[in-house]
Structure formats: C-alpha cells, structure tokens
Amino acid sequence: MAIILDHINYIYDADTSMAHAALKDVSLQIPDGQFIGLIGHTGSGKSTLIQHMNGLVSPTSGAVYFDGKDINDPDFNKKDLRAKVGLVFQYPEHQLFEIDCFTDVCFGPKNLGLSKKEIELRAYEALKQVGLPDEYFYQSPFDLSGGQKRRVAIAGVIAMKPDVLILDEPTAGLDPKGRDEILGLIKNLHDTMGITVILVSHSMEDVADYVDRIIVMNKGEVAFDGEPKAVFSHYEELEAIGLAAPQVTYVMQELRKAGFPVDTEATTIMEAADEIMRIM
Template identity: 65%
Template sequence: MSLKLEHVTYTYNPESVYETHALKDVNLEIPSGQFLGIIGHTGSGKSTLIQHFNGLMRPTAGTVYYKDENIWQEGYSLKQLRSQVGLVFQYPEHQLFEADVLSDVCFGPKNLGLSEEEAKERAVAALRQAGLKEKYYTSSPFDLSGGQKRRVAIAGVLAMNPEVLILDEPTAGLDPKGRDDILEQIAYLHEERKITVILVSHSMEDIARYVDRILVMNQGQKAFDGTPKEVFAKYKELETIGLAAPQITYIMHDLYDAGLAVDTQAITIEEAKESILNVLGGLKS
C-alpha cells in the first residue's frame, strides 16, 4: 500500500467563528502503481487532501500513512517523505526560480545531498522523461512556453525519483495541444516508471481517458470512489453536486434513448466510436 488515510479531518481556524471543515473523516487507501483521478467542484477539499499526502498539511484529526508508517510519528523524516511523494502544484511554473532549466531541475537532487555530477545525471534523465528537448536546458525557464514550463516543473519533481507523483491541475491554462502533450507524458511516466500517479483535474474527459480509479470529493468528504465507468454511470448523482460526466456519456445515453442499442458505459471517444460502428454494422446486416 502506497498511501493510506484513516479518519482524516482538517479544520481551518478551529474554535473560532471562521471555523471551516475542509476534510471530514476521510478514509482512503491508494495502492502502489495506481493512476488515481480526483475530481470535485471548487472548495470540495481536493487541494487540501493532496497536501496531506506528503505532509505539507497536518490533519486536525486522523492518521496519514506512507508504506504503513505514520508520517507524523516522532522521528519520521518529512524531508525523505517529500522526496518520495512529489507534488506538482497548479501553475507549477511558479515553482521555477533558477537561472536556467538544468540548474532548476538539479535543485531537488542537490538538496537530497547528491553530488553535482549525480544531480546533473538525474536532472537530464528527468528532463528527457518529461519530454523537454535538450536545446532548452540552458534557457531561462521564464523564457519557455506554458507547456514547456510545466515539463520543467514536472522534471524537477521526477529528478527526486519519487514513488508517488501528485499533480494538481497540471494542464490549467494550456491550449488543447499543450494539455494533450502533458497528459500523454504523464501517462507515459506512469507506464514507464510504474509509479503511483494522483491527478487532480476539472476535465472529465481527461480523467475518463487516463485514470484507473476516480475519487469524487464533495464538501470535504468522499462522495464516490470507483472505476471511471462505475463513477460516470452515476452521472445524474454527479450533477446534484455540481459535476458532470464526460460529454460522450450524454451522447451515448441520447443515442440509446433514440433506439440505438449502444454501450451507455462508453466514456471515451474511442469506446463510443467502436460501440456505434458495431451497432450500425449490425443494422446493415
């Protein structure tokens, strides 16, 4: 088991008139190697939740475990934890600060105590895995495009050799091509490195396409937890908490209601295409 939360509650401004329960008695287990998607409307507790995974926030109540160890027990190394559980924030270009790309990505490994040469090896490998071309290594990170900056920020976390990679809205503000490029790279990293990936996103289409499991947060609690097909089958319930299923879900239900026996559990364009062609082929024969 990679990460585990037991009865985790987090309260902002406790015992004051501004008291707010951002998380309420959350129980969650994330197996090693899983690709988990987290969705929920603004204020549902998504960002607060993921900051508990690597100890950036301490629960008001409850326990957080990494590899069966309580991360808040006396003597536990949070520095070591954060090298293993890497978090890429929304608009991760705000994490960039060095004069050139390579130096920026070397920062994390150096902070772990690696030599200059070892840090550079890690950085170059991470930049390659993040899909940034070598010609940009000596450029200022601030001269890069939005998508390229995201790749540098992701590489900076990858250079720490994490076993868990958490991404908070990594495609926010990118154009469609930039978004697709980043998501394909994340999917490649998950497959190549066999790491646990936790993706927070507002895009139901992206979540449907890439993840193994979806966690839906609502008002600081787990609303739904299951495979993409299981969760999006509850699209009417999702609507009651301000969310929606992928557009394909609605199209397939409309076609089914119109008399075409298509698969209403299709959640990606590829699945929908295959189902529609199968039905049309059956009608012709």
Template identity: 65%
Template sequence: MLISVKNVNYVYGSGTAYETQALKDINLEIDQGEFIGIIGHTGSGKSTLIQHLNGLMKATSGTIFFDGKDIYEKGYSMKQLRSKVGLVFQYPEHQLFETDIFRDVCFGPKNLGLPKEEVERRAKDALREVGIDEKLFDQSPFDLSGGQKRRVAIAGVLAMEPQVLILDEPTAGLDPKGRNEILEQISMLHREKKITVILVSHSMEDVAKYVDRIIVMNQGELMYNDAPREVFRHYKELEKVGLAAPQVTYIMNRLKEKCLAVNTDATTIEEAKEEILKALKQRSIHLPGNR
C-alpha cells in the same frame, strides 16, 4: 498498500469566523502503480487532501500510512516522505527561480543531499522525460513558453524520482496541444516507470481517458471512489454537485433512451465508437429485409 488514509479530518481557522472543515472523515487506499484521478468542484477539498499525502498539511485527526508506516509518528522524516511523494502544484511554473533551467531542476535532488553526478543525471533524465531539448538547458526559465515552463517545473519534481507523483490541475491554463502533450507524457511515465500517479482535475474528459480509478470529492467528503465507468453511471448526481460526466456518457445515454441498445459504460470516444458500431451491426441483423 502504498498509501492508506484513515479517518482523516482537517479543520482550518478553528476558533475564528473563518472556521471550515475542509476534510471530513476521509478513508482512502492507494496501491503501487495505480493511476488515480481526483475530481471535485473548487473548494471541495481535493487540494487539501493531496497536501496531506506528502505531509505539507497535518490532519486535525486521523492518520496516514505510507508504505505501512504512520507518517505522523515521532521521528518520521517528512523530508524523506516528500522525496517519495512528489507534489506538483497548480501553476507550478510560478515556483521557478534559478538562472537557468538545468539548475532549477537540480534544486530538488540537490536538497536530498545526493552527490553532484547523481543530481545532474536525475535532472537530465527528468528534463528528457518531459520532452525539454538539451539545447534549452542553459536558458532562463523565464524566457520559455507557458507550456515549456510547466514541463520544466514538473521535471523539477520528477528529478527527485518519487514513487508517487501527484499533479494538481497540471493542464490548467494550457492550450489543447499543450494539454495533450502534458497528459501523454504523464501517462507515459506511468506506463514506463511504473510510478503511481494521482491526477487532480476538474475535466472529466482528461481524467476518463487515462485513469484506472476516480475519486470524487464534494464538500470535503469522498463521494465516489471507483472505476470511471462506475462513477459516470451516476452522472445525474455528479451534475447536482456541479460536475459532469464526459460528453460521451451523455450521448450514449441519450442513444439508449431514444433508439439504440448501446452499453452506456463507454468513457472515451474510441470506446463509444466501437459500442455504437456494434449496436448498429446487431440492429441491422435483427431487422429483416435490410440487406
């Protein structure tokens, strides 16, 4: 077990008019190499939860274990934790500050106190992984396009070579092309470098395509924590909390209701296609005189 969250509660603004319980008794386990999607409505506590995972926020009660060690124990190095659990915030391009891209990406590894050659190697690797051309390295980050800025910012976290990469809505505000590129690159990192990825999103379509497990948050509580197809079975409950299953789920359910005996578990368009073709084939066999 890489990360284990035990009975975590988080209350902010306690004792004021704004007092809110952002997390309610969260229990969660994350294994090495998993690709997890966290989904929830705005204000459901998903951003709060991920900030607990790298120690930026401290739980009001409960504990979090990373690699078997209690991160709230005295003497536990938060700086080390943060180098192992990389967190990419929403709109990460807003954190860029250096005069050129390369230096900005070097910021993270440099803070880890690594030697200069290692810092530069990591920065180069990270920029290559997110698909930034070497020609752009000495440009100002403020001159890039939106999608490029975002990728540079993600590289800034990747350069620390974390074991776990958490991304808070990495596709927010990007066009479909930029969105697909980012998601594909993240998925490739997961496959090739075997890093654990936690993707926060409210697009079910994005999440369904890539993740092994979905965590649904609602009003500070874990609502579901299961494989995508299991979670999407509850599409009616998801609607009640302002979320929705992928459109494919709706189509499959409607088809089943109306006429076709399909398996409604499909979560992506490809799976649905297979499933519909299979069902159609079966039907044509069962219907005599069709051929």
C-alpha cells in the same frame, strides 16, 4: 509504498470565528501503480487532501500512513517522504527560480543530498522525460513559453524519482494542444516508470481517457470512488454536485433512451465509436 488515509478531518482556522471543515472523515487507500483521477469542484478539498499525502498539512484528526508508518509521528522523516511522494502544485512554473532550467531541476535532487554526478544525471534524465528540447536546457526558465515552463517545473519533481507523483491541475491555463501534451506525458511517465500517479482535476473529460480509478470529492467528503465506468454511471448525481460526466456518456445515454441497444459503459471516444459501429 501504499498510502492509507484513515478517517482524516481537517479544519481551517480552527478556534477562530472563521473555522470551517475542509475535509470530513476521508478514508482512502492508494495502492502501488494506480493511475488515479481526483475530481472535485473548486473548494471541494482536493488540494487540501493531496497536501496531507506528503505531510505538508497535518490532519486535525485521523492518521496518514505511508508504507505502514504514521507520517505525522514526530520521529518520521518528512524530507524522505517528500522525495517519495512528489507533489506538483497548481501553476508549478511559478516556483521556478534558478538561472537556467537545468540548475532549477537540480534543486530537488540536491536537497536529497545526492552526489553531484547523480544530481546532474537525474536532472538530465527528468528533462528528457518531460520532452524539453535540448536547446532550452541552459536557457533561463523565464524566457520559455508557458507550456515549456510547466514541463521544467514537472521535471523538477520527477528528478527526485518519487514513487508516487501527485499533480494538482497540471493542465490549468494551457491550450488544448498543451493540455493533451502534458496529459500524454504524465501517462507515459506512469507507464514507463511504473509509479503511482494521482491527477487532480475538475474536468472528467481530461482524466477519463487516462485513469483507472476516479475519486470524486464534494464539500470535503468522498462522494464516489471507483472505476471510471462505475463513477460515470452516476452522471445525474455528478451533475447535482456541479460536475459532469464526459460528453461520450451523455451521447451513449441518449442513444440508449432513443432505443438503440448500445452499452452505456463506454467512457472514451474510441470505445464509444466501436460500440456504435458494433450495433450498426
């Protein structure tokens, strides 16, 4: 079920005076089961990129393959694709519309044409997976807190049982506790369901603890693509494009400069702590 992006270009407002390229020659391979962080500054093209992956946006040139098939082929069934590549938009709680949370989560599976029993089963399962307390199931989604609303919205996509789950800035506007909860929840989904997860963010700090691959976008191009350790070793270049490596990287680099023989590859606080303990 791998996704392959082959030399994608995308131009906004083509053939007007406002034309500008949002994506320039982007080629990527998304194999099964990876947990990927897609990082970039505002306007770097990350949101446009993920919309290519489930066919909401078609590239100006280049091709997107899902499971070996060109998704922009006229015969390709995009509805099936969208069930397999689940996309959670930024501020997904703004798309809630039903009278209660449970019915709202049913919307996705219902569009897949499943039986009533299967729909309700999936909705229930999804709401459980996102950890929404039972007493909220039959409440209006508009009465919930921001964090809970977001859980319901994410459940709405999970209920379609996608093979690939893409989340656009799922922690935007949440407090630190809510952020950790949502990220922990996504990590848990990845581990228990074995699905591919692409986490879009502008903060390295957010994703460093969770992902096994980081793709950095800058001005519509892929700037770096690799394991977190490898990407963070370019911390100076990252700063030049307006991003920053996690603070741990800076601490380790400073320690190294000050003459301590630490390994600068530690990316999480736990790793760094172990490393410092080791040399002491």
